[in-house]
Amino acid sequence: MSEVEAQIAQWRAIVKTGQLKENLPELNLQLRDNTFINGKNVSSIDKELFVVVLPLMKELVSSTKDVSDVYGKYRHVLRWVDYMQENEKVAEAERIVINHDLVLPREII
């Protein structure tokens, strides 16, 4: 039984059913405990997911009045997006601008 394949199957199913936004807290947990979706290295599922997560996070950040709340809730997703947009050489206009100076509330685990 493959945990890696199971994680890939999970995130593909979530994307295909259009439920990624509802599962952002779960994605944040996944990325809290892992640098990438399946551990320490970028894999194809990171790239597949990134294509859908980037516009979602851009919309979330740009539409909120409380940016620090979004950053606080999804700090691990934003860290991953920040890395992935660099790794995937996303055009400047398409990127999400991450505010690295924002002071976030302490994370409660």
Add this chain to the structure above:
Amino acid sequence: MSLKLAFDSGKNHSQGLTYANNLKLALAQQFASKGTKIEIDTEARQLQLTKGDNLRLVSADAILRYIMNDFSGQDSDEYDFSLASLESLLYHTSPPSNHIDQCVEKALDNYLTSLSEPLTATRLITYANASALRPALVNAKFPELPKSIATAVTDALKLSPRDTSSFKH
């Protein structure tokens, strides 16, 4: 290390989705790969499969695939249709009734042509999604179910609380 499986208690989503999720988990128990030990988790507040600190899955589709150890068919037309057309309807609050009929009929005509074993995870996911959307249409095509599926259906019905609108007065 044993697996801990928590069923869907049906909070915050439709009865149909709850039934589809619980049917997939009940099917996973029936079609578990050899030597798999599954413990039922009655304390978890949401559907999930855990394996110590190593693994947590919250998608019933992925849980079924993992327990069956069957990751085949994820790029197939059937799986695309099953997730993007059937399962996504279970998340809608009030999808058009005729659209549901059309989708389930298409699934029955093109994909759910047989429930003969050996069954794949993809086929079981299609069956669970179609059954949750239009049980009457699916039951009409398959009046006799293989024993393992029939047992899973009975278990899923027991595990899926009905909302008040499903009671006949």
